[in-house]
Amino acid sequence: MDLVPRKSRKRTIFVVVFVTGLVCIGIGFIIGWFSRGSTIHNSDTKADRNYTSKQRLAGTDNVKELVQHIAQQWRDHGLDKVEITPYDILMSYPNTTKQNRVEIVVSGGSPVFTAALVEKPLDADGNQSDIIPPYNSFAPAGVAEGDLVYVNYGRIEDFMYLNNLSIDITNKIVIARYGKIFRGDKVLNAQRFNASGVILYSDPADVNTNGTSDTYPNSWWMPETGLQRGTVGGDGDLLTPFYPAREYAYRLAMDKISIAVKIPSQPIGYGDALHFLSDLSGDVVPNDWKGGLNITYKIGPGFVNKTRKAKLTVNNYLKVVTVENVIGIITGEVEPDRYVLLGNHHDAWVFGAIDPLSGTATLTEITRVMGKMKQSGIRPKRTIVFCTWGGEEVGLIGSTEWVEEYMKVLYERAVAYLNVDWAVESINNLAAGASPLLQDPLYQAAKIVPNPDSSSPYKTLYDIWNQKNPGDGTGEPSVYYSLGSGSDMATFYQRAGVPSIDMYYTFDHKQWNILYYPLYHSAYETFHMFTSFIDPSFNYMLTMGRLWGVLAWKLADETLLSYDVRRYPKAISDFIATLKTQFGPLWQANNVNIGALESASANFTLAAKNFYDRLQSVDKKNPLAVRMANDKMMQLERVFIDPEGLPGRPIYKHVMFAPSKFDSYKDNSFPGIVDTMFEIQNNNASSWDLLKQQVYVATYTIQSAANSLDPIGL
């Protein structure tokens, strides 16, 4: 067993203590941190201070209180250093005195119907008076009135469908259902087609899939009064692009900030949406546009009663507030200047029992266990950094500003960033997106962690994962490579080139074809929900804690990093094959030659094989040889960072993987190529010249990756 290297008997024991620590001691503690009751909590945690008891919106006093609480817990756990890192950033809030309104009006006149302005409290869980009003952060204030058009999920293909029917969206309000793509891209798509506003709603087909009347608080299904909040903005503080929002920052004037979304948008529940959709005129929608409401879905434009219009009034405002991260450090014994980072955010839309506090509690449990290990005299070889981020929900702001502040040292020193946003949204199987470099360490860690279902014949997490979520013919569990921008790994991966992972326990996506758990970003995401319908025993949170902790410890303590560099060229050559299948004839017809790209890929494959072969004979007792090998593995991901960034998107600098330009949740491999092809095929501005230039950049980068694995490399 060389999965966790064992330098000495002493170390072995502590590795076992760590792995089993979560089993033997962990459960009580993790429940304690998570609990709002007074019977099951850690004695260090006051019963009236717990993660999910209040709303935790970024920039509010509630979240400041949580930050202090977490920092104190981490200090109590004996980390070497715990710091709160504040950034003053531009936040977007709903106006509580002039509330947002979504209405049906008699043209230019009084409202016929007004959607609810709040999410109705349905139980006593959390401080129900404290529910954040529904809104989309960074949706600009504005009023729109006009005929309504139903645009399905608001994807480019949905708008193209309407376009092909000659339905003009200009100056109309569109209503789009949540799902499939990032909500901000729905609004941007509507904007591209000149809509004046966007109403977003959660269709029961997506959030109450079975159509049960037994919704929350009796199940995890969304009731008609529930809705999804969420940002429609981009990543990082708008006032300080590229640089940290420290007190000395130069901040852009408000008329100089760059907000892509220019039209108002607002979320409503499906109980309200029914009133808008049921009265639409026009053609009946195609089958795959039909939702779960008991109506005939029509496209519009406009209501049956032509004197009625949809009206959207958004009064969101921008304000500079402080968001805070908590950063905890255990200093490495041998290589303090190499970091393994674990990250999660702590801000929530409302109570955040799944998103993110299931992850936050898990992270705190890991600090406890590793604190204990440290107190017992055992330190990892490399430095472990615990991060809990503020302002994630409103644009990954806490993590982005912190990565910007420490960009230079992270670029030189970070071995891996391990993100868990929510730990558990359901208990069917593990989902993980990762850099190809982290695939093997993840598998090896999962082989150590027990299967949370002790009644199963599969003994390890790896086995049950492979059973439930197998890769396509690989014989290994499914890992998706390309990390979108949906959580805090984005800035680490896209700008600092730190090998990153994002993982969580999820539902069976073959059973329910939805992005997230139904109550996502609603006020009903409560402790009651979590303990009633998600993970009552906290057994899956425990499993995530084990996996996350074991993986971090492994990467921080193994002599030679367990990165298998051969995964990277394999991924690339697979992606090239896919591109050829998809675009081969079109490229041939347009003189796009990818011969050099294929050669570079072959060179990279060979260089990785040679590196791997040499690695097998590296003398693990030779610290310089070990460091030289590890440096090259760590830096391989950096090679994919191009300072010039992707076309028109300088903030995205990873040449191989980036969020899709047309859906930030989606991940593109070869983003410069794939996005450009998308634009070419949709008759947008891009050109074959840009495509050829992007093939060149990809070729150059992959060849550089090959060079970087060579002992000399020149």
Place this chain on the structure above:
Amino acid sequence: MDLVPRKSRKRTIFVVVFVTGLVCIGIGFIIGWFSRGSTIHNSDTKADRNYTSKQRLAGTDNVKELVQHIAQQWRDHGLDKVEITPYDILMSYPNTTKQNRVEIVVSGGSPVFTAALVEKPLDADGNQSDIIPPYNSFAPAGVAEGDLVYVNYGRIEDFMYLNNLSIDITNKIVIARYGKIFRGDKVLNAQRFNASGVILYSDPADVNTNGTSDTYPNSWWMPETGLQRGTVGGDGDLLTPFYPAREYAYRLAMDKISIAVKIPSQPIGYGDALHFLSDLSGDVVPNDWKGGLNITYKIGPGFVNKTRKAKLTVNNYLKVVTVENVIGIITGEVEPDRYVLLGNHHDAWVFGAIDPLSGTATLTEITRVMGKMKQSGIRPKRTIVFCTWGGEEVGLIGSTEWVEEYMKVLYERAVAYLNVDWAVESINNLAAGASPLLQDPLYQAAKIVPNPDSSSPYKTLYDIWNQKNPGDGTGEPSVYYSLGSGSDMATFYQRAGVPSIDMYYTFDHKQWNILYYPLYHSAYETFHMFTSFIDPSFNYMLTMGRLWGVLAWKLADETLLSYDVRRYPKAISDFIATLKTQFGPLWQANNVNIGALESASANFTLAAKNFYDRLQSVDKKNPLAVRMANDKMMQLERVFIDPEGLPGRPIYKHVMFAPSKFDSYKDNSFPGIVDTMFEIQNNNASSWDLLKQQVYVATYTIQSAANSLDPIGL
């Protein structure tokens, strides 16, 4: 003596052999490589194949022949690997059938006077039939005709002087003398003031300072028939910005390339310039505009005879050609993945006896000595890379494309880049520009190298350097910190953040207030000139070879790098003090607060002191501790690289030092701040907002430098 660490007696001996090698064996060899005669040459070097015997313009067969010759010599010297790296790049040539013309014409009619189209051969040195016609590379083809205006050196302040006299340059041809600033910036300045063309000439005040009639071939002074060629373009291949011009490159269409200079320009000799200047009308020039011609210098506009106009016809053309570098490697014994690079270019405007071949021959001598050391069984700890670049004269093209190709590994691995363009232009004293990090290694190397003047009471190069060229009250020889873009260190320093140096032996700049030796870039820069008037004994070339070689060997072989990190914050705090003196009241009046900048600088000073103190107790027998310390010293320079680049100049990424935006030869510290202040003070587009933003970026970067020296850094 710990200047060159001595691990063992064996190593000590070889260090001595290396240092003395150049003394005992070197002279004959170095003369041999340099000589075109048959009596004094290395037996490996055929008498008919030598560096200066033919013109060596980039892209010509002559330079290809030289490249093959150098590569063969380096192979013969036993380097581990010698490669020729070709790049297909866009080159600019003079049209030999439709020659460029600089004329005085009767308005719209026939020429009254035509400047010489060639530099007249004055001796039998070199193949005189092979002289490249005078031109400015990348001056666009075009015809301009109009009144002539004399603009002195063509600096911004010269144009502002004319502006203040209400002399409008629009659509006029200007005549500017060479000197003070980069010629390309003279043309750009003229263009900013709407001139239609630029005639450049070398005034005798600058190239025949003493006004002697005994010019070349009887002295190093420029004759009236001589002139300075040179590029007016920027850096790197225009067809492939940011990426290497490899065979698979996507090349910009010709109408998409970015050439800043849009108006024609052409150099002439002062014999010809006399005809233009002597007939100018208008006011007499101020005293500091007066040159050395025996005329009354007037400004114009226009000639005394108003029917006469100046006419400029430029027929230069662009062509894709191959430039080649020679890259030679001696693999390091302990850390092959750390590089010390020595670089020089081999392309010349004509025969290039000083620029660059005095450097090229010196570099080849170093390959010989280090090849001998290697054959004797001694290798440096780190890898040594010898580079001789093609296409330097036309925009640092060979080095830029190579650095672009290997950017990723250079960024991770390069310890230092040591540039010598020409080795010796005169024998008065040493001149060196360097990163603050390289100042101490350079001093230490200079203390090993003997004073080339053995009759002097100063025994070492360091001593005589300190005597001839002392720093201002420092007690140490003068080293300027900020490296402009005049030679091949630019891309290493400005984009890859590799600590760099540029050095040469020069004349007494207090005696002659000129940029370069008088025959710079003329056809008279011959072997005859070098051996008659510059360094007949080759003793100063030998000294440069010793200095360069000793410095390289030291950096490649010392256990702990001799970088004194305290130099960097010292330089920065000195520059901040200068800025405060210069701009303090103005900044106060405009609410520019540099308190945070000063704090960051103080933090950096403290971090550097602490690092330095810790360094003294690093166990040199602990290879990991040594590598960790060295990594931080090497990477300190990288911290100053900002992927976003300077405002409007993404190619310049070093926040602390860059070529001035208004004179590429000049070096700015805090370039983002200084250039913006220049623009503010000259009422150009820049704003106080940009200035504040640049203060912020500088503050952030300096604080990052402080963090980077911390063992943890978070």
